[in-house]
Amino acid sequence: DAEITQSPRHKITETGRQVTLACHQTWNHNNMFWYRQDLGHGLRLIHYSYGVQDTNKGEVSDGYSVSRSNTEDLPLTLESAASSQTSVYFCASSESPVHEQYFGPGTRLTVT
């Protein structure tokens, strides 16, 4: 079955390290998104992509970057992890703007 996966599911890293979170979908969806979820803030958009070679900044993009080299993957990189980036990260994808966004299972990141 087609699906959207994230890896790792849990990660602990130290302040200042570079971290990459993977997101892979097998639906061949053009639109992909990264959100972070924090208590008291709901979900906030970090970056999004309309398709290969396209990336756009969301509401809370500082300290994060993404790249889209193929349709299936949108990795999220924290260039220099900070304690404020401790959060649960969700990737999502949708076939088109008129279709729903499907969320991945999430990655819990702890920055110590």
Added chain:
Amino acid sequence: GENVEQHPSTLSVQEGDSAVIKCTYSDSASNYFPWYKQELGKRPQLIIDIRSNVGEKKDQRIAVTLNKTAKHFSLHITETQPEDSAVYFCAASMRGGADGLTFGKGTHLIIQP
């Protein structure tokens, strides 16, 4: 940018009663309003959505209403059941969601037996 306010933050209802969660949005250009349900430790899952050309949409026990003039939309759950206990998020977006969603902060719905 868009701002979405959601109330209440916690809602406790008796099993079988109705629950209503309300959201307001700030940008009149928003045209897509989904509602997501998230169980503890799980991913958000879409339960219903509405677009700006529709005033109301219903799916079994769940309904959503949209008032574009007042810029608010609401989720109605009737005949609540224990499995309805979860956190519910409203969201709003322009361009149908293509540029991502702006979420409210969530409502923790508790169904009392």
